[in-house]
Amino acid sequence: MAVKLVPSRSTVLMAPALAWLTALMVVPCALVLALAFFRRGIYGGVDYTFTLENFANAVDPLYAGIFLNSARIAGLATLIAVVVGYAAAYAIAAAPRHRQPLYLFLAVLPFWSNYLIRTYAWIVLLNREGLLTQLLRWVGYTGEPPSLLYTEGAVIAGLVYNYLPFVVLACYAPLARLNPELREASRDLGGSALTTFRRITLPLTLPGVAAGAVFVFVLSIGNFVTPALLGGGRFQMIGNLVYDQFLAANDWPFGAALAMALIAIMMALLMLQAFAASRAEGRQSREGEEAGRG
Amino acid sequence: MADRSPATRRSLGVVLAAVFAFLYIPIGVLIALSFNEGGLPTVWSGFSLKWYGSLAANGQILSAALNTLIVALVSTVIATALGTLLAIGVEIRRRKGKALEALIFAPMIIPDIVLAIALLSFFSMLNVTMGLHTIVLAHVVFNIAFVCAVVRARLKSFDWSVVEASTDLGASALTTFRRITLPMIAPAVIAGALLAFTLSVDEFIIAFFTAGAGRSSTTLPMQIYAMIRFGVTPELNALATLVIAVSVTALALSQRINRTIAP
Numbered sequence: 253m254a255v256k257l258v259p260s261r262s263t264v265l266m267a268p269a270l271a272w273l274t275a276l277m278v279v280p281c282a283l284v285l286a287l288a289f290f291r292r293g294i295y296g297g298v299d300y301t302f303t304l305e306n307f308a309n310a311v312d313p314l315y316a317g318i319f320l321n322s323a324r325i326a327g328l329a330t331l332i333a334v335v336v337g338y339a340a341a342y343a344i345a346a347a348p349r350h351r352q353p354l355y356l357f358l359a360v361l362p363f364w365s366n367y368l369i370r371t372y373a374w375i376v377l378l379n380r381e382g383l384l385t386q387l388l389r390w391v392g393y394t395g396e397p398p399s400l401l402y403t404e405g406a407v408i409a410g411l412v413y414n415y416l417p418f419v420v421l422a423c424y425a426p427l428a429r430l431n432p433e434l435r436e437a438s439r440d441l442g443g444s445a446l447t448t449f450r451r452i453t454l455p456l457t458l459p460g461v462a463a464g465a466v467f468v469f470v471l472s473i474g475n476f477v478t479p480a481l482l483g484g485g486r487f488q489m490i491g492n493l494v495y496d497q498f499l500a501a502n503d504w505p506f507g508a509a510l511a512m513a514l515i516a517i518m519m520a521l522l523m524l525q526a527f528a529a530s531r532a533e534g535r536q537s538r539e540g541e542e543a544g545r546g
Numbered sequence: 547m548a549d550r551s552p553a554t555r556r557s558l559g560v561v562l563a564a565v566f567a568f569l570y571i572p573i574g575v576l577i578a579l580s581f582n583e584g585g586l587p588t589v590w591s592g593f594s595l596k597w598y599g600s601l602a603a604n605g606q607i608l609s610a611a612l613n614t615l616i617v618a619l620v621s622t623v624i625a626t627a628l629g630t631l632l633a634i635g636v637e638i639r640r641r642k643g644k645a646l647e648a649l650i651f652a653p654m655i656i657p658d659i660v661l662a663i664a665l666l667s668f669f670s671m672l673n674v675t676m677g678l679h680t681i682v683l684a685h686v687v688f689n690i691a692f693v694c695a696v697v698r699a700r701l702k703s704f705d706w707s708v709v710e711a712s713t714d715l716g717a718s719a720l721t722t723f724r725r726i727t728l729p730m731i732a733p734a735v736i737a738g739a740l741l742a743f744t745l746s747v748d749e750f751i752i753a754f755f756t757a758g759a760g761r762s763s764t765t766l767p768m769q770i771y772a773m774i775r776f777g778v779t780p781e782l783n784a785l786a787t788l789v790i791a792v793s794v795t796a797l798a799l800s801q802r803i804n805r806t807i808a809p
Contacts, residue, residue, distance in 0.1 A: 261719070265635030269628040269690050273649060276687050280664035281656070287667060340565040343558040346550060355562065357801060362569050364741075365793045366748040368767055369786040372774050373572035376579065379778055381589065383575055416569065445554070467655070474657040477750070481774055491659050498663050498755070508667070511660045518657070 287508035298504060306509035315493070319513075322489035325404060326472035329411035334465050336412070337419025344420070345427040356424060363417035371481050374410050375401060378482075402484030410482040411475065415468045422464025426457040459529035466525055470518040490514055573790065580783035597784035606761075607785060610769035617678055617753070617765060618746035621685035626739040628686070629693025634727070636694070637701040653691040661687065662755035669756065676758025681765065684756045685746045692745060693738035700734030700804065737804035744796045747789070 288306050291299040309315060344355045362370060377383050378400040385397040400406060430453060438448040472478075476491035490510060497507025550558075580598075584591030601607055636642065636650065653661070665684050669676055708730070712722040728735070750767035757763045764772075766789065773782045 262635045262639045265631045265638075267635075269632035269635075269694070270649065272628060272686060272690060273653065276665065276668075276683055277653060277656075277661065278649070280668035281660070283667055283671065284660070284664045336565060336568075339561050343562040343565075346555070346558050347562070353805075358566060359569065361794065361797065362573065364744060364748075364797050365573075365790050366750075366767065366770070366786075368750055368770050368774060369576070369789060370573070372770070372778075372782070372786060373576045375774065376576050376778055376783070377572055381586065382778075386589070413568070413572065416565075420565075470657060474659050476659060477771075491657075494659055494663060498666060504663075504667060507663060511663055514657055515660060518655075 284508045285512055287505050288512050290505045292503045292505050306506045309506055310509055310513055318488050322473050326469050329408045329472050330465050330469045333412045333416050333419045333468050337416050338423045341420045341423035341427050344424055359420045360417045370414055371410050371478055374482055378406055406482040407479055407487050410478040411472045419464050423461050426460035430456055459532055462525045466521040474514045576783055577787045580787040582780055597780045600781055601784050610764045610766045614747055614766040617681050618743050621682045621689055621746050622739050622743045625686045625689030625742050626693050629690040630697050630735050633694045633697035650694055653688040658751040662752045666755045676756055677763040680756045681753045684752045689742035692741050696738035697734045700731050733804040737800040740796045740800035744793050
């Protein structure tokens with residue numbers, strides 16, 4: 253690295269961006285954290301007296317039910333997205349090397365297009381006169397069109413659809429880095445394809461996959477667009493609760509507490525993932541050393 | 547990976563085809579229906595461009611599109627300048643603190659809804675009148691992070707000795723930046739800017755919370771959200787197709803100039 257490029261110049265170069273991020277991200281987020289400890293004003297404003305009741309409200313049975321239900325929906329969406337995304341990433345990593353960049357680009361491309369439009373595409377598919385209903389008619393179904401939209405399944409489908417490209421990307425990186433000789437060694441030693449996958453490929457790629465899963469889960473549980481559009485407002489996620497507190501109920505301190513709960517869930521899951529990943533790494537290097545001595 | 551049996555390779559091919567079908571059929575159906583002649587939004591009755599024509603005559607959509615263009619252009623210019631300087635500043639530092647990395651990385655991982663309500667609270671506490679300018683302020687936050695990430699990836703393989711050579715030959719820091727550093731990292735800067743532009747064009751949640759009251763600062767995604775709540779319309783299909791076309795073009799360009807979103 254350049255010796256002549258003095259550190260003070262580095263600070264000058266970083267200063268404008270860091271000032272922007274501090275003023276418009278760090279300070280506002282700190283403000284929301286503080287807001288969560290204040291009382292709601294009588295007319296919707298904020299009453300600046302310290303309280304913990306917003307956090308107590310968040311674990312109130314009514315809201316705890318919504319928390320659990322949205323965790324269940326987000327969990328299901330994450331599980332499906334990870335299984336399908338892992339399979340897709342595995343297939344891409346197994347494809348001829350020169351084709352891999354194109355496949356990966358095609359898998360990730362939808363993720364960078366408009367989230368609302370990707371969700372809307374599912375309304376077009378699932379509504380009463382949509383393609384799926386027409387397919388059913390075409391194969392001879394004559395009854396009342398089934399209501400596919402505004403169901404929990406529609407919400408899960410929308411979440412999986414929106415976050416699948418992200419999971420593919422997160423799973424591809426560790427799969428592409430995996431040393432193929434490890435797999436070959438396992439096969440040479442008589443391990444079946446399934447055993448090789450279960451004992452070699454999966455454990456070595458799981459930490460990266462888990463990091464991807466955490467983000468999908470947090471983005472799903474904090475979502476308000478998909479439940480509103482595909483769930484027809486019948487399914488509430490934490491995101492919808494936050495939305496309501498700020499734009500409908502005017503209870504900003506409670507909304508702030510819910511948003512902080514969201515951040516806390518994300519941090520806890522990421523720390524858990526990092527802890528599990530470092531333990532797995534430690535175990536692998538220990539086993540490697542033992543194998544080296546033996 | 548030549549050791550896989552033909553059967554395994556075939557089934558992996560099927561998996562990949564199925565996933566691509568899942569990813570592209572919903573969007574494909576939407577695009578096909580945008581060229582549908584009939585008024586029924588989901589029943590095919592012949593090719594037509596008339597819904598694109600009716601978009602061009604819709605004043606609300608046009609003004610929302612103009613707002614989005616303004617927000618995306620301004621926030622991209624600011625974020626590209628700040629993000630590029632930030633990337634260079636971070637890369638020439640010898641000691642990289644964890645706190646610094648976290649601060650730069652944070653805008654990418656904070657859930658949109660959290661940043662959205664944080665900025666809403668912040669602006670209203672300061673009694674700032676919200677509008678397009680506050681959306682720009684907000685969009686620059688996450689765009690800085692993405693521009694910085696793309697430029698930093700390029701700087702990892704940057705040969706700093708040319709910068710030293712230029713300084714040794716008596717060029718000022720500014721001249722060196724303008725004549726040496728910037729031209730060398732230009733592909734990454736342009737790619738980062740295109741990425742930022744796309745993200746800003748498509749961003750809904752933060753814009754929705756920081757736009758303030760009134761229709762004058764409605765952006766295209768806000769308009770699309772309102773239209774979706776109203777139901778499936780052929781006009782919306784056409785609008786969605788155009789927005790997808792803009793995003794895909796910007797990303798394909800970005801990818802061509804500098805491998806940005808996939809290795």
